Amino acid sequence: MKSDRLLSILLLLQAHGQLPSADLADRLGVSVRTIMRDVEALSATGVPVYTVRGPQGGIALLPGYRTDVTGLTADESRALFVLMSGSAHTDLGLGQALGSALRKVMTALPAAHRPDADLMSRRVIIDPVRWRGAPGPRRPDAGLAPFQQAVFTDRRLRLRYRRGRDNRVSVYTLDPYGLVNKAGVWYLVADHKGEPRLFRTDRVQAATVLDAPVRRRADVELSDLWEQLREGIDGVPAPLAVTARVRDDTLAMFLRVHVTDLAPSWERPSDAAGTGEGWTEVELRFRSLLAATALLAFGPTIEVLAPDDLREVMAQKARETAALYRDEG
Known part of the structure; x- marks a missing residue:
């Protein structure tokens, strides 16, 4: 459609400033003559587009001209780039399409919105898949404001933190990389003395944003650290093999709750009808008797x-x- 092509030309010129007409034609799969007609149509609508003659010529936009073709506000732009983990889109076969779509949206955003949108995509991850083992009870936290402030202003953070393994309270000075929402629970990913660590925000008793600038390691991104830390938890073998039988009328709910605890070799029998008249045997793996x-x-x-x-x-x-x-009576 011509309207789609006109929009594509505008986005390409906003991104590059000037492009040869042959380059535009090749990108859009049309002839150079069609591109020239489209340029005339854009000019007629008031878009300051013009042609530059000569070997270094092409189609150009007037310097400094921008238009918000998306209609997105600054908050909407940031929200759009808070993405689920890449694996979720890859599993659906949409990984490449998602990346392409976001590049187009980023190109279309007003210049003032782009830095915030890019920073949001690098500092916040949404991972909807719960941990393989039981995540433990969720406790109310004091809010994400100090974590967001430290993450987006590139400052160090001091936490008073109750550790999960022994319930002791310790104080940490951290270099934050970003925030991760893992199945509804927020975590801070940060370096402590140069080593990557994961901190549940609902275990934080006090958080203070320091004046000192953050000391992140060069060429290290939140996404890389998250994969490393996540694999360090989910990748730990669960050595305790458990065999149990589950009443059929409860089986569906049981499998939803304990899907990450099922032994890899276990398959649901086709005759587990969920009628409540029988039992189904399941094989599970846990990290400990307590779990x-x-x-x-x-x-x-x-x-x-x-x-x-x-x-x-x-x-x-x-x-x-x-x-x-x-x-007792």
């Missing part, structure tokens, strides 16, 4: 068959829970 006790959440609709030490832990916890509710 496996998350199965207690399904109560009597699941029974651990193996290993025996997990059965004993489950039975003991069930007895302790029942004792809390025992009728």
